[in-house]
Amino acid sequence: MQKYSVFNLIKNAFSNHENWDLAWKDPTPKKEYDVVIIGGGGHGLATAYYLAKEHNITNVAIIEKGWIGGGNVGRNTTIIRSNYMHDDNALFSEFGMDLWRRMSQDLNYNVMFSPRGIINLAHSDAQMNVYARRGNSMRLNGIDAVLLNREQVKEIIPMADFSENVRFPIFGGLMQPSAGTARHDAVAWGYARQADSMGVDIIQNCEVTGFEVTGGKIKGVRTSRGDIKVKKIGLCVAGSTNILAEKLNMRLPIETHLLQACVSEPVKPVLDRVVTFGAGHFYISQSDKGEMVMGGDLDGYNSYAQRGNLPTLQHVLTEGIAMMPFLSKLKMLRTWGGIMDMSMDGSPIIDKTHIEGLYLNCGWCYGGFKATPASGWTFAHTIAQDRVHELNAGYNLNRFNTGHLLDEKGLGTKTWIS
C-alpha cells in the first residue's frame, strides 16, 4: 500500500496525480472465508480492520449490498462525544474517544478529527441540576465535563438567543471540551483502505439473500454473487437489521426509523462548537466548508425510505431558530435522510446470538457515527474470541428479557418516540 505523506504528494504532483494506487481493490468473492462481515458501513469496515490488526484474522470478507460508506456513515452529522451518565455507555464511548484521537495516524488517513467541544444547553434550574449530575458522573468515569452558567455560555456562543423574553431562556449548559466532529467519509475510506491492505476482501454490490444454518451453527451465507462458506458472520447492517433477522427467524427489539439532517448554504465562520438545544431535539455545528450542519428528531414512523418529509424538518428547524435566530436568514442547501436501527431502550447491542458463529451489532439509534471505532474494536473482539469484551458486556441482547435495560434517558421503552 502506498503511504500517504507529503513526500508522496510532491512525487505524484510530477505525474499530475494520475499514478496513485487504488485505495482498495474490487475482488470477486472467494468460496470460503473465516469471517464474513455483512454491511460495509463504518462499523463493518472498522470491525474488519480490527479483526486483522488486533486478532490477525485476515481471511475476511465485507459484503455490502450497495457501495461502502453509502449508508449512515455518509449521512450523519459527524458528532463525536462521550457525555453519557451510565457506566456502560460512558466507558465504551470514552474508549472510543481515545481511538478517535489516534485515528488519523493509525489509519494514515486524515479523518479531520476536530475536538471543538460540545455544549448541551439548559433552559431551567431543574435541567441545570440534571446536567450537574450527568457532569459529575462523567468526571467520575474520567471524562471531561464543565458546567457553564449563562454568562459563560454567552461568551462561547454569543449568537444564541440571550434576550429576556424568550420561551426557553438559556440558564447555562454542560460542556464536554474533548468532544467534536470528524470527516465522516474519510472514516469509512480510511478503515476500508487499511483493511484492504491487510488482506480483507471488500465486496460491493453484493446482496445477502439467505443464510445456511445447520445444527444451530452458521455454515454459510447466500449472496447475489454466489454462496460463501463461512465459520463466523458479523451482522453490521444498522437499519436493515430486521430484514436479515427475518431470514434467520429472529425477532429483535429493533424498529427501523427515518432520521433527517440538513445543511445550510456556506457562511463565514460563526460557530466553533457543537451545540444542542435543551428544550427539544436539535443539534448544530459548522462544517469546515462553512455550512451549518443540523439535525434533530426522527420523522416518527417506521420507514426504510432514505428520504424524509417536510413537517419534521420544519419542526426541527423551528427549534434551531428559537435557539439561534440568525439561522432564519440562511438558505437551505441540502437535506437528506437515513434509516436508523432504533433499539427499545435507546442503547446498542453488540453480542453473540443463539446461533453459533452469528454475531450481532445493531441498535445504534442516532448515535452510531461516534461509536464507529469502539464498536468495530469490541465487535472484532467478540467475533475473534467468541466472547464479549467487558466494554460491550452491557450491550447484551438478553437485557430485554431480564429487564436490565440500559436506559440512558430514564424514560422507559421507546425513548425516541416523541
Place this chain on the structure above:
Amino acid sequence: MLHIKCPHCGMRSQNEFSYGGDATIKRPELGKEVSDQEWDDFVYNRKSLRGKHWELWQHLSGCRQWIKVERDTATHEIFKTLKANQEIS
C-alpha cells in the same frame, strides 16, 4: 407530507396525527400465565417490516380517535385505513 384518511374525519395532513407503532401486536391474554418470552415479544420485539405495514395512528389534533393504517414503509404509500376496532382483513 403524508396524507392520512381518518375513517371518522376524512383526508387530513400528517401534522394532525401521532404515531403508535405496529398494529398487529397483541397483548398477552389477561388472567393467563404469561412467559418472559411472551412479554418480551409484546413489549420489545418487532418485525419492523419493509413493505406493507399495519400500524396505529392517533388523530391527535382532530377527533382524537386511534385508527389503523396500512402503509408501505419503503415508499410511504398509504393503502387503507380502518377504525381501531375493525379487524385487519
